[in-house]
Amino acid sequence: MKDMIKTGLILMIYTLVAGLILGFIYTSTQAAIKEAELKNTIDAVKFVLTENGNLLVKEKVIKEAVLKGSKEEEKEIFKKGTSAVLTPVLNFDTERGKVYVLKGYGIGYGGKVITIASFLVNNKKIDLLSIRVIEYSQETPGLGAKISEETSQKRFYPIPYEGLKNGVKVDKDAGKSNLSPEEAKKIGVVKISDVMTGATITPRAVASTIDAMFEYLQKEVQ
Template sequence: MREIIKLGLILLIITSVAGLILGITNDITQEIIQERALEETREALVTLLPEAEEFDIIEEAELLDRRFIQEIYSGSKNGEIVGYTIKVNPQGYDGRIEMLVGISSEGTITGVKIGDHTETPGLGSKIADASYIDQFVDRGTEEEFISTLGGETGEQYIEAISGATVSSDAVVDGVNSARSLFVEELQDR
């Protein structure tokens, strides 16, 4: 009995010390992780709105309460807004998909960048491929986009990835959410 108590106390001490070390390590690295995430976001903003020199976050609650909207950035050059980058997180097949959607002040989609996601590797993960994402680039924001597998043509149709329609639909939902926010709230600012 005494041996079991002794082993239990040793195990308790070892796990307590390990937990303390992990906690300290987490506190030290958390700031570095946040700095890297901010730098990655900054790089993505520049990629999606290359003509912008400055980016300011918009923190208006009524804008952030909309479906899928996470963050909104205005991009400006010489004090004039040249576009917006909107971070959305639609529900994909296997979880939320983090995305950034760039829209010029004229109402043209300048790009879409897929961030963190848990879509099926090799199938749903194809949503991040340029061949899929580039379908949105240089399209207007007048109409909602529609995901299709039938090969329909037109400004509003986006060809879905065969076998990954849920993931494709999620990306279209995310872009439509950003598009809707732009048309209804940001376009006339």
């Protein structure tokens, strides 16, 4: 009987120690993941707030805004179809006017494709300044995953108000594959078929996310 109790106590101690170790590893891993996500977000926001190689807002202000926003629970605040705008909504005063930085997603081939974008709101007009796709892990390598490439992402910005109000579409859907990338942007078309051959679902997800962001700003900010 004593041997059984002793064995039971030993097993309980082993289990307790193992549980504590696993708990410590989980806590440490989660902290590292959150830290990496925060850095990724800061880098993306800095990217979309850069124009001609210069930040529109001081780096310290950006970091403070992102850090403050990271303490909020992320939730959907606007939906359009399968796309959504997420909290937090960041806004900055710049020499060019008020700039909003939004985070949102559209549904790609393998799941959510998450984008951070900056918009200039001035004189009741909204212009898309820049975007950064920060999550595309489920997209097909060599096809949809090419959305990560700078060459692909540059096709989405900048888009003026006149193009945004028409609704952003990829060139295949708009029937405008004959246009140059810059001509296409002016009318809200993303010339992407030549740099993401065979992949239409992923760029559509980014285009629909931009659409949702634009509509959100029209309804909530103006």
